[in-house]
Amino acid sequence: MSSPLISARGLTKKFDEFVAVDAIDFDVAKGESFGLLGPNGAGKSTTMRIIGATSQRTSGDLTILGMDPEKFGPQIRAHLGVVPQQDNLDMQLSVSENLYIYGRYFGLSRKFLKAKIEELLEFAQLEEKRDAKVESLSGGMKRRLTIARGLVSEPEILMLDEPTTGLDPQARHILWDRLFRLKEQGVTLIITTHFMDEAEQLCDRLVVMDKGKIMAEGSPAQLIKDYxxxxxxxxxxxxxxxxxxxxxxxxxxxxxxxxxxxxxxxxxxxxxxxxxxxxxxxxxxxxxxxxxxxxxxxxxxxxxxxxx
Amino acid sequence: MSIVDKRRGSLEIIDSKKIISRGSLYVAQARLTAMFKWVWMILAIAVANPVLYLLSIGVGVGAFIDKSAGPAGIDGVKYLTFLAPALLATAAIQGAIDESVFPTLEGFNWWKNFFGMNATAISGNQIATGVFLASLVRVVGTVVIYWFVMLAFGALESSKAWLAIPTAVMAGVAFGSITQAIAGRLKDENVFFVIFNRFVMMPLFLFSGTFYPLSSMPGYLQWIGWISPLWHSTELGRYLTYGHAMTQSMAITHTVFLFSLLVIGFFSSRRVFTKRLAK
Missing domain, CATH: 3.30.70 (Alpha-Beta Plaits)
Incomplete structure (x- = not known):
C-alpha cells in the first residue's frame, strides 16, 4: 500500500465514561473503497464523524490527507464529501438552491456551480424537481439530493454513512453504479452500512465493528473465507x-x-x-x-x- | 456519466484559504437566500408594524395623553414623538430575534443543517457569524423603514435623528446575539419560548420606559429598565430624535451597555456553536 490517505492508530472516543470508539487502528489507501460494518451503536458513525473532522478524538493518532484533523479541520473538510446518516438539507431552499449554497460553502464560483448543478441533478435524477422545495420531496429523493450535494465539491474522499437506508432496491442499485464510477476515477470511498450485501458490493476492504472495537479486517471474500x-x-x-x-x-x-x-x-x-x-x-x-x-x-x- | 468524466478533483478546484477567510459570508448568503423567500412578508411587517403602532397608540392614545398633559407634553414633546423611539428599538429587537433564534433552532434541532454546513470547511464560528450578519441585514432594513415612517408621522424633531438608526440597530443585534447564544444551547425549545415570551419579552416591553418614562414607575421595578437593552436604546433614541435631556456620562453608559451586550452575545454564540458542533 502506498502512503495511506487516512491512518488511525489507537483511535479512541469517549463520551464521559462511555467508550464509543475503543482504540482502533486502520489505514485507507487512495482510491480504496473502505467499509465499516456493524450493528447500530457499534461506533461506526462516531468513527465517521472523527474522520470527517467534526468530532474530536479523545486519544490516539489520526492523519487524513497527511494532516491532523485536530489542527487542520477546515483544510481537511475542504476535500471531503459527506453524506450523513440523517439528511440535513436546508428545507427552506429549493433542490437546486441546496446544491448551489452547499457549493458556496466550498468557495466555488457561480459559473462552476451552474454547470455542476446540472450534472448533479442528472446524477440524482432530480432534473424535474430542480425548483421544488426540499420539504415537498419524498424520502428517497431527499436521500439522492443529499448524496448529490456531497459530490458538489468533487471530493477526494466521499464519506457515506448508511447511504442507501430508505432507498428502494432500484435506487440502491443505481447508487451503487454511480459509486463504482466515482471509484474508477480515483475517489476514495468510506462507507458505513449494516447491509451486508451493500458491503460486499461496494467495499474493497472492510472492518467489522462491534462495541467500539474492530473485530476483524479484510476483503469481504477473505473475511467470509476466514470466519x-x-x-x-x-x-x-x-x-x-x-x-x-x-x-x-x-x-x-x-x-x-x-x-x-x-x-x-x-x-x-x-x-x-x-x-x-x-x-x-x-x-x-x-x-x-x-x-x-x-x-x-x-x-x-x-x-x-x-x-x- | 458526465459527472464522472469531467471530474478535476477538490485538490485542484478548492481553495481552503478562501473558505477560511470568507466562510461567514457564505453562511450569510445562505441565510439571506432563505430570508428572501419571505421578503414580501418581511417588508409588509416592516411597514405595517410602525404604521399601525404609531397610528393606534402614537396618534390615537396620544391624543388623550397630550390633552391631559397640556402644553408641557410628555418629556416636553407630543406623545407620538415620545413613543416612537421606543417602538423603533422594539422592532429592531424583534427582527433580530426572528433572524437569530429561528435559524439557530432549525440549524441545530429541527433540520440540523448546521451539521451539514460544518461537514464542509465552514467552522462553528463562521456559522454563528454568518447567522449574525444575516440578522444584521434584516435589522438594518427594518430600522430604516421604521425611521422613514417616523419621519412621515412627524416624529423626528432633531437634526441628529438619523443617529437613532445605528443605535436601534445596535440594540437589536445586541439582543439578537444574546438570544442566538441561548438558542444554540437549547435542546428543548418549547419550554424556552413559554418562559422567554412571558417572563422576558413582555416585562421588557412593558417596563423599559416604552410607554411612559422609567422614572414614573415604582423604584422597585426600575431595575428592569436598567438591564433592558430596550430602555438603553430608547433613551438614546429619545435624545437623538427630539433632544431628551441626557448627560454625557449617561449617553456613554447607554452606548457602552449596548456595545458590551453585543460583544458578549457575539462571542458567546460563536463559542456555543463551535462547542455544540464538535460533539
Whole structure:
C-alpha cells in the first residue's frame, strides 16, 4: 500500500465514561473503497464523524490527507464529501438552491456551480424537481439530493454513512453504479452500512465493528473465507422444536448457530448436509442452502446478528 | 456519466484559504437566500408594524395623553414623538430575534443543517457569524423603514435623528446575539419560548420606559429598565430624535451597555456553536 490517505492508530472516543470508539487502528489507501460494518451503536458513525473532522478524538493518532484533523479541520473538510446518516438539507431552499449554497460553502464560483448543478441533478435524477422545495420531496429523493450535494465539491474522499437506508432496491442499485464510477476515477470511498450485501458490493476492504472495537479486517471474500464455511444451510423445525433439534445436529457440521426462528448449519456443501439430515430421519419444515455472507461472519465474531 | 468524466478533483478546484477567510459570508448568503423567500412578508411587517403602532397608540392614545398633559407634553414633546423611539428599538429587537433564534433552532434541532454546513470547511464560528450578519441585514432594513415612517408621522424633531438608526440597530443585534447564544444551547425549545415570551419579552416591553418614562414607575421595578437593552436604546433614541435631556456620562453608559451586550452575545454564540458542533 502506498502512503495511506487516512491512518488511525489507537483511535479512541469517549463520551464521559462511555467508550464509543475503543482504540482502533486502520489505514485507507487512495482510491480504496473502505467499509465499516456493524450493528447500530457499534461506533461506526462516531468513527465517521472523527474522520470527517467534526468530532474530536479523545486519544490516539489520526492523519487524513497527511494532516491532523485536530489542527487542520477546515483544510481537511475542504476535500471531503459527506453524506450523513440523517439528511440535513436546508428545507427552506429549493433542490437546486441546496446544491448551489452547499457549493458556496466550498468557495466555488457561480459559473462552476451552474454547470455542476446540472450534472448533479442528472446524477440524482432530480432534473424535474430542480425548483421544488426540499420539504415537498419524498424520502428517497431527499436521500439522492443529499448524496448529490456531497459530490458538489468533487471530493477526494466521499464519506457515506448508511447511504442507501430508505432507498428502494432500484435506487440502491443505481447508487451503487454511480459509486463504482466515482471509484474508477480515483475517489476514495468510506462507507458505513449494516447491509451486508451493500458491503460486499461496494467495499474493497472492510472492518467489522462491534462495541467500539474492530473485530476483524479484510476483503469481504477473505473475511467470509476466514470466519465462515463456503455454504450455510438454514432449516426450521418450528420455534418450539428448534432448540431440541439443534442438539442432535451439532455433530453433523463445522458450526451451528441457533436463532429464535431457525437454525444455521455451517458446512462446505449444504446440499450434502441436507441429505445427511434427511437420512438421519429428521424432516425440517423448511430448508435453504445459500453461500456464506458477511452476516455469518458477524454472527461468528459477535454472537449476534447485524439487526439485533 | 458526465459527472464522472469531467471530474478535476477538490485538490485542484478548492481553495481552503478562501473558505477560511470568507466562510461567514457564505453562511450569510445562505441565510439571506432563505430570508428572501419571505421578503414580501418581511417588508409588509416592516411597514405595517410602525404604521399601525404609531397610528393606534402614537396618534390615537396620544391624543388623550397630550390633552391631559397640556402644553408641557410628555418629556416636553407630543406623545407620538415620545413613543416612537421606543417602538423603533422594539422592532429592531424583534427582527433580530426572528433572524437569530429561528435559524439557530432549525440549524441545530429541527433540520440540523448546521451539521451539514460544518461537514464542509465552514467552522462553528463562521456559522454563528454568518447567522449574525444575516440578522444584521434584516435589522438594518427594518430600522430604516421604521425611521422613514417616523419621519412621515412627524416624529423626528432633531437634526441628529438619523443617529437613532445605528443605535436601534445596535440594540437589536445586541439582543439578537444574546438570544442566538441561548438558542444554540437549547435542546428543548418549547419550554424556552413559554418562559422567554412571558417572563422576558413582555416585562421588557412593558417596563423599559416604552410607554411612559422609567422614572414614573415604582423604584422597585426600575431595575428592569436598567438591564433592558430596550430602555438603553430608547433613551438614546429619545435624545437623538427630539433632544431628551441626557448627560454625557449617561449617553456613554447607554452606548457602552449596548456595545458590551453585543460583544458578549457575539462571542458567546460563536463559542456555543463551535462547542455544540464538535460533539
Amino acid at each position: 465462515s464455511t463456503k455454504e450455510v444451510l438454514e432449516i426450521r423445525f418450528g420455534s418450539e422444536r428448534n432448540s431440541e433439534m439443534a442438539n442432535q445436529l451439532r455433530d453433523m457440521c463445522e458450526r451451528i448457530e441457533e436463532l429464535p426462528d431457525r437454525i444455521l448449519l455451517y458446512h462446505e456443501d449444504g446440499e450434502v448436509l441436507l441429505e445427511q439430515i434427511y437420512s438421519a430421519g429428521l424432516h425440517p419444515k423448511t430448508s435453504l442452502v445459500r453461500r456464506s455472507s458477511l452476516e455469518d461472519v458477524f454472527l461468528r465474531l459477535t454472537g449476534r446478528t447485524l439487526v439485533d
